[in-house]
Amino acid sequence: MSETIAFTRTPSVADVASHYCPGCQHGVAHRLVAEYLDGMGLAEKTIMVTSIGCSVLLYNYLLFDAVEAPHGRAPAAATGIKRTNPDKVVFTYQGDGDLASIGMGEIMHAANRGERITVVFVNNTVYGMTGGQMAPTTLIGQKTTTSPAGRCSSNEGMPMRMAEIMAALPGVAFSARVALNSVKHIAQAKKAMRHAFEAQLEDRGLGFVELLATCPTNWKMDAVQANERIEKELIPYYPLGVFKDAKKSGVC
Amino acid sequence: MADQRIFVKGNEAVAMGALDAGLKGYFGYPITPQNEIPEFMSKYLPEAGGAFVQAESELAAINMVLGAASTGKRAMTSSSGPGISLMQETISNMAGGETPCVIVNMMRGGPGVGDINTAQGDYFQATRGGGHGDYRTPCLAPATCQEAYDLTIAAFDLAFAYRTPVLLVGDAILGQMKEPLLRRPPIAIDPAEGADWRLGGTSGPNRRFVRSLHLAEGKLAEVNLRLQEKYRAIQAHARFESFQTEDAELVVVAFGSTGRIVKSGVRKLRARGLKVGLFRPISLYPFPEQALRDLAYSGKRFLTIEHNMGQMVDDVRLAVRGLADSDFYGALPGNIPNPDEFEAAIERACA
Numbered sequence: 137m138s139e140t141i142a143f144t145r146t147p148s149v150a151d152v153a154s155h156y157c158p159g160c161q162h163g164v165a166h167r168l169v170a171e172y173l174d175g176m177g178l179a180e181k182t183i184m185v186t187s188i189g190c191s192v193l194l195y196n197y198l199l200f201d202a203v204e205a206p207h208g209r210a211p212a213a214a215t216g217i218k219r220t221n222p223d224k225v226v227f228t229y230q231g232d233g234d235l236a237s238i239g240m241g242e243i244m245h246a247a248n249r250g251e252r253i254t255v256v257f258v259n260n261t262v263y264g265m266t267g268g269q270m271a272p273t274t275l276i277g278q279k280t281t282t283s284p285a286g287r288c289s290s291n292e293g294m295p296m297r298m299a300e301i302m303a304a305l306p307g308v309a310f311s312a313r314v315a316l317n318s319v320k321h322i323a324q325a326k327k328a329m330r331h332a333f334e335a336q337l338e339d340r341g342l343g344f345v346e347l348l349a350t351c352p353t354n355w356k357m358d359a360v361q362a363n364e365r366i367e368k369e370l371i372p373y374y375p376l377g378v379f380k381d382a383k384k385s386g387v388c
Numbered sequence: 389m390a391d392q393r394i395f396v397k398g399n400e401a402v403a404m405g406a407l408d409a410g411l412k413g414y415f416g417y418p419i420t421p422q423n424e425i426p427e428f429m430s431k432y433l434p435e436a437g438g439a440f441v442q443a444e445s446e447l448a449a450i451n452m453v454l455g456a457a458s459t460g461k462r463a464m465t466s467s468s469g470p471g472i473s474l475m476q477e478t479i480s481n482m483a484g485g486e487t488p489c490v491i492v493n494m495m496r497g498g499p500g501v502g503d504i505n506t507a508q509g510d511y512f513q514a515t516r517g518g519g520h521g522d523y524r525t526p527c528l529a530p531a532t533c534q535e536a537y538d539l540t541i542a543a544f545d546l547a548f549a550y551r552t553p554v555l556l557v558g559d560a561i562l563g564q565m566k567e568p569l570l571r572r573p574p575i576a577i578d579p580a581e582g583a584d585w586r587l588g589g590t591s592g593p594n595r596r597f598v599r600s601l602h603l604a605e606g607k608l609a610e611v612n613l614r615l616q617e618k619y620r621a622i623q624a625h626a627r628f629e630s631f632q633t634e635d636a637e638l639v640v641v642a643f644g645s646t647g648r649i650v651k652s653g654v655r656k657l658r659a660r661g662l663k664v665g666l667f668r669p670i671s672l673y674p675f676p677e678q679a680l681r682d683l684a685y686s687g688k689r690f691l692t693i694e695h696n697m698g699q700m701v702d703d704v705r706l707a708v709r710g711l712a713d714s715d716f717y718g719a720l721p722g723n724i725p726n727p728d729e730f731e732a733a734i735e736r737a738c739a
C-alpha cells in the first residue's frame with residue numbers, strides 16, 4: 137500500500153505541542169501566517185511582534201525573530217522596527233482585548249500613519265488568557281465573567297467592528313474580516329492573509345486582517361458548538377468580506 | 389584649527405550628542421521643557437539617515453523605541469515627568485528584555501501635572517527602577533551643556549555594553565539654558581554592535597526573541613539573578629565630581645543643575661574662608677557610594693541640597709551610614725532655586 141502525505145508542516149511552525157485549549161483557533165491563525173511567509177520565501181526577513189493574551193507564547197510556535205510588546209502596544213513596537221528597518225517584513229499578532237481595548241490608541245494611530253506593517257487580529261469576543269472577561273468585541277447579550285447578565289449596549293456600548301473601523305482610515309491599504317470555522321472560510325482567510333501582507337510588501341499601507349476565531353473554553357462549548365457559534369452569532373454581527381483594498385499609497 | 393564651539397541649549401546638546409552617537413531612531417511626544425529635542429530630531433535625524441516619528445503618546449513613543457532597539461538600532465526618546473511616568477511599563481519590559489536604549493527626562497515640578505518649572509523630584513523614579521519588578525536603570529545626570537552632550541554619548545555606550553535602558557536626567561534649567569559646546573565628529577558605530585541578540589530576520593530554530601515573559605519554573609529567578617549581576621558590574625561605572633573636598637569640613641552633596649549652583653556658592657564661601665566642598669554625583673545609579681563613604685571615613689560632615697523635598701539624601705545617608713549623617717536643604721519644586729538661598733543654607737550648616 138502506498139502512502140500519500142496529505143499534510144506537511146510548514147517549516148516556520150515549530151514541531152512542539154501547543155498550550156492552546158482543544159478547539160482553539162489561534163493555532164489555525166498561526167499556521168496561516170507561517171504558510172504565507174514560508175511560501176513567499178520571506179521567513180529570513182520577517183520580524184514579528186507578539187502581544188499579550190493567549191498568543192503571548194507565539195514565539196514558541198512561529199520560528200521568526202520576535203519581540204514581545206506590552207499589552208496593546210504591538211503596533212507602536214512594529215512602527216519602531218519598520219521605520220528603522222524598512223527592508224524587513226513586520227507583523228503584529230493581537231487579540232481583541234489587546235488591540236481593541238488597551239491598545240486602541242496604538243492601532244488607530246499606526247493605521248492612520250499608514251505604517252507598512254501587517255496586523256493579524258484574532259477576534260474571539262472575549263479575553264481568553266485572563267479567564268473570559270468581556271472584550272470590546274463581546275456580542276450584545278453575551279455572558280462573560282464581567283458581564284454576567286450579558287453585555288448590554290446602554291452599559292457597555294456596542295461591540296466594535298474593527299475591520300470596518302480600520303477600513304475608514306486612509307493609511308490602511310487592506311482591511312478584511314474572515315472566519316476560521318470552516319474549510320471554505322479558512323481558504324478565504326488564506327487569501328486575505330496574502331493581501332494583508334501584500335499591502336505592506338507593495339508599500340501601499342497597513343494591511344489588516346480580522347479573524348473570527350473560537351475560544352471554546354471561555355465560551356463554555358465544545359469545538360463543534362464553537363464553530364457553529366461563529367456561523368450563527370458572530371458572522372451576522374461581524375460580516376465577512378473585504379472592506380478596503382486600496383491600490384495606491386498616500387503621498388504628502 | 390579655529391574654535392568650533394557653538395552656542396546651544398541643553399536640550400539641543402542632548403540631541404546633538406545622540407546624533408553624534410549614531411542614533412538611528414528617535415520617537416517622542418511633546419512636553420515642556422524638552423521640546424527642543426524632538427524639534428531638533430525632526431529636522432536633523434532624517435538628514436542623517438535615521439527615523440523620526442512624533443508618536444501619538446508617550447506609551448507609543450517608548451514602544452517604538454522598544455521595536456527599533458530590539459533590532460539593535462541606537463534608539464531614544466525624551467520626555468519630562470508625566471510622560472516618563474507613562475513610559476514606565478515599557479521601561480520595565482525593556483529592563484527585563486535587556487533592550488538597550490536611552491531615555492531622557494528633563495524634569496519639571498510634580499507630583500502629577502505639577503508645573504513646567506524646573507525641579508528634581510523624579511530622583512526616586514529614576515534611581516529605583518520606576519516601573520514594576522526588580523530592576524534598575526543606570527542614570528546619568530549632567531550639569532552643563534557640554535556634559536549633557538558627552539553623557540548622552542556615554543549613555544548609549546553603557547546601554548549597549550550592558551544591554552539595558554539608560555536614563556539621562558536633567559531639568560528645565562539644563563534643558564533651557566544656553567552654553568558653549570564643543571561637538572565631536574560623529575562616532576562610527578561598530579557594525580557588530582548587538583549582533584548576537586538583535587532581531588534581523590533569522591528564522592527556524594535559531595531565531596531570536598526579545599522578551600520579558602518567563603513562565604517556566606525557575607526561569608524568571610534565573611533572569612532576575614542575571615540582572616542583579618549586571619547591576620553589580622555596573623557599579624564600576626559610578627561617576628562623580630569632587631570639588632574642594634580634600635580639606636573641607638562640610639561637604640555639600642548636590643546633583644545636576646543644583647550641583648552647579650552649589651558649586652558657585654562653594655567658591656564664594658571659600659573666598660570668605662569657609663572650609664566647604666562639593667560632591668556631585670554624576671551617575672545617580674550607580675550612586676557613587678564608595679567615594680562618598682571615603683569622605684565620611686575622613687571625618688567630613690555632609691549637607692545634601694536638592695531641588696525637591698528630600699530624595700537623594702536617602703542615598704547619601706545609606707552611603708555614609710555608621711560614620712556620619714547628612715543635613716538636608718530642599719529648594720521647593722515650582723520655585724526657581726536662588727543661589728543666595730543655597731549659600732545661606734551652607735553657611736548655617738557650617739555654624
Ligand SMILES: Cc1ncc(C[n+]2csc(CCOP(=O)(O)OP(=O)(O)O)c2C)c(N)n1
Nearest residue numbers: 188189190207231232233234262263264265
Ligand atoms: C497592562 C496589562 N493589563 C492587563 C494585563 C492582563 N491581561 C493579560 S491577557 C489579557 C487579555 C487578552 O485578551 P485578548 O487580547 O482578547 O487575547 P486572547 O487571550 O483572547 O487570545 C489581559 C487583560 C496585562 N498583561 N497587562
Ligand code: SF4
Nearest residue numbers: 156157160190264351
Ligand atoms: S482560553 Fe480561549 S483563546 Fe485561550 S487558548 Fe483557550 S480557547 Fe484559545
